[in-house]
Amino acid sequence: MALKVAVIGAGPAGYPAALAAARLGAEVTVFEKDLLGGVCLNSGCIPSKSLLDAAHRFDAVRDIARFCEDGAETQAQALLGRLSWSKIQARQLAVTRKLTGGIGVLFKQAKINVVPAAAAFKDAHTLTARTAEGTKEFSFDYIIIAAGSTAFVPPPFDKIRDKIYDNSNIFQISRLPKRLAIIGGGVIGCEFAALMSSLNVEVSVVEMQPRLLPAMEESLSRLLAQKLQKKGVHLLTGKQAADVRLDGDRKIISLSDGTELEADDILVAIGRSCDLTDLHPENAGLAWNRKGLQGVNPQTMQVKDHIYAAGDVTGFSLLAHAATRQGEVAAHNICGQPQTYNNDLIPSAVYTSPELASVGLTRTQAQQRGLDVKVQKAFMLANGRALTQDAAEGFVEIISAKDSGKLLGVCLAAPNASEIISLFTVALEAGFTVQQLRNVVFPHPTVSEAVADALAR
Numbered sequence: 303m304a305l306k307v308a309v310i311g312a313g314p315a316g317y318p319a320a321l322a323a324a325r326l327g328a329e330v331t332v333f334e335k336d337l338l339g340g341v342c343l344n345s346g347c348i349p350s351k352s353l354l355d356a357a358h359r360f361d362a363v364r365d366i367a368r369f370c371e372d373g374a375e376t377q378a379q380a381l382l383g384r385l386s387w388s389k390i391q392a393r394q395l396a397v398t399r400k401l402t403g404g405i406g407v408l409f410k411q412a413k414i415n416v417v418p419a420a421a422a423f424k425d426a427h428t429l430t431a432r433t434a435e436g437t438k439e440f441s442f443d444y445i446i447i448a449a450g451s452t453a454f455v456p457p458p459f460d461k462i463r464d465k466i467y468d469n470s471n472i473f474q475i476s477r478l479p480k481r482l483a484i485i486g487g488g489v490i491g492c493e494f495a496a497l498m499s500s501l502n503v504e505v506s507v508v509e510m511q512p513r514l515l516p517a518m519e520e521s522l523s524r525l526l527a528q529k530l531q532k533k534g535v536h537l538l539t540g541k542q543a544a545d546v547r548l549d550g551d552r553k554i555i556s557l558s559d560g561t562e563l564e565a566d567d568i569l570v571a572i573g574r575s576c577d578l579t580d581l582h583p584e585n586a587g588l589a590w591n592r593k594g595l596q597g598v599n600p601q602t603m604q605v606k607d608h609i610y611a612a613g614d615v616t617g618f619s620l621l622a623h624a625a626t627r628q629g630e631v632a633a634h635n636i637c638g639q640p641q642t643y644n645n646d647l648i649p650s651a652v653y654t655s656p657e658l659a660s661v662g663l664t665r666t667q668a669q670q671r672g673l674d675v676k677v678q679k680a681f682m683l684a685n686g687r688a689l690t691q692d693a694a695e696g697f698v699e700i701i702s703a704k705d706s707g708k709l710l711g712v713c714l715a716a717p718n719a720s721e722i723i724s725l726f727t728v729a730l731e732a733g734f735t736v737q738q739l740r741n742v743v744f745p746h747p748t749v750s751e752a753v754a755d756a757l758a759r
């Protein structure tokens with residue numbers, strides 16, 4: 303008889319897990335209390351990249367006059383003045399709908415049963431859900447918890463929760479503010495700072511750490527800070543938001559250095575939080591806190607016995623592609639085809655201009671681990687393709703073990719860095735040495751030639 307598998311949540315962890323389990327012969331039921339596709343498709347990766355693409359097009363309009371006859375500046379300005387936020391949002395929604403609709407089709411094809419309701423544990427094998435036909439009970443052989451995360455809004459902003467935006471509901475903002483204060487200079491904060499400033503919004507970013515992107519290599523964060531400042535973004539690093547008050551439509555933030563920041567809207571992009579209150583995992587003997595579900599095996603994704611977890615709920619890596627891999631690993635392990643997850647080889651990318659990306663160890667992490675490493679770096683200034691695109695500010699930095707030459711990690715700032723990083727992910731996965739990478743021939747002219755350039759040093 304087919305294994306009965308439940309998947310709680312249809313985000314980038316849950317839906318690939320469900321599809322993989324169905325493909326491997328399981329009878330799968332997915333519980334989704336909101337929208338198929340989760341945060342990633344509905345209020346995360348995809349909507350933000352659609353907005354960023356629109357923002358890049360406005361940047362291109364700003365720039366186009368230099369290739370035109372005199373007077374084109376006025377026409378470019380006129381176009382910028384006619385920016386339609388509702389049309390930008392409409393494109394974002396159309397893309398999202400196409401992708402979420404695709405998941406529904408895939409589920410149907412795979413004969414996956416979808417329960418459009420919140421699941422809650424009754425006991426370790428039984429879930430309850432309030433459906434249109436009343437509260438129902440469901441029993442399963444295996445359960446995958448892929449319940450994701452929610453926006454984290456700490457004090458002082460929680461006291462005006464309905465007057466501010468967080469990193470999920472910002473996509474629903476009905477008009478562009480004149481002044482936007484972004485609290486948090488992490489990946490989401492920086493992407494929004496970049497895109498909003500391209501859309502003529504005056505942006506300030508408050509970050510309590512001394513620099514933006516505190517989780518990434520310092521050289522990447524320094525470069526991005528320069529680029530954002532050039533775009534007119536006001537960076538307030540090393541400062542904390544101590545209080546916030548409303549004055550009519552204005553929001554006034556008191557900063558830790560005694561100064562005040564005034565804005566028309568606030569986006570709190572401080573991070574994500576695990577909230578499993580309604581799922582009642584305690585009824586299955588499971589514990590959780592704000593960081594995630596406790597006791598998840600970082601290789602197998604097993605939590606206990608027949609219960610597995612995947613995605614943001616594990617707290618291992620709050621990225622969609624990590625969630626997908628974890629979901630697939632959980633499904634394969636349940637269906638008797640063992641696989642393992644490796645958090646060290648999850649690439650990350652920031653979709654600003656230039657794009658930033660990294661995988662494996664950074665120079666700082668290698669130093670902290672006391673490893674004897676070789677660092678090879680090439681600047682985009684010498685890269686023909688980057689120069690043809692006026693995008694030569696970046697670099698590629700390759701870290702390898704000094705004794706064996708084994709590749710350990712890479713970080714890069716370059717056009718299409720989010721695509722180029724996959725080359726290194728494959729090389730790391732395959733255990734390449736820098737010499738093996740050196741033998742690879744890159745097409746000319748491409749940004750990825752900078753890799754060969756760095757390795758030749």
Ligand SMILES: Cc1cc2nc3c(=O)[nH]c(=O)nc-3n(C[C@H](O)[C@H](O)[C@H](O)COP(=O)(O)OP(=O)(O)OC[C@H]3O[C@@H](n4cnc5c(N)ncnc54)[C@H](O)[C@@H]3O)c2cc1C
Pocket residue numbers: 310311312313314315316333334335336337338339340341342343345346347348350419420421422448449450451469470490580581612613614615619620621622623624625
């Ligand atoms: C603004 C923003 C931009 C982002 N950009 C990127 C990016 O560019 N690249 C990237 O890799 N990551 C990005 N992320 C992160 C990415 O969206 C998440 O890592 C990813 O969505 C996590 O997937 P998940 O399946 O674990 O959780 P989620 O996507 O949160 O999905 C969980 C699903 O479970 C459902 N659910 C929860 N509890 C229950 C229950 N009890 N019963 C039934 N259903 C339940 C929820 O409704 C939800 O649909 C971004 C996030 C944000 C907020």
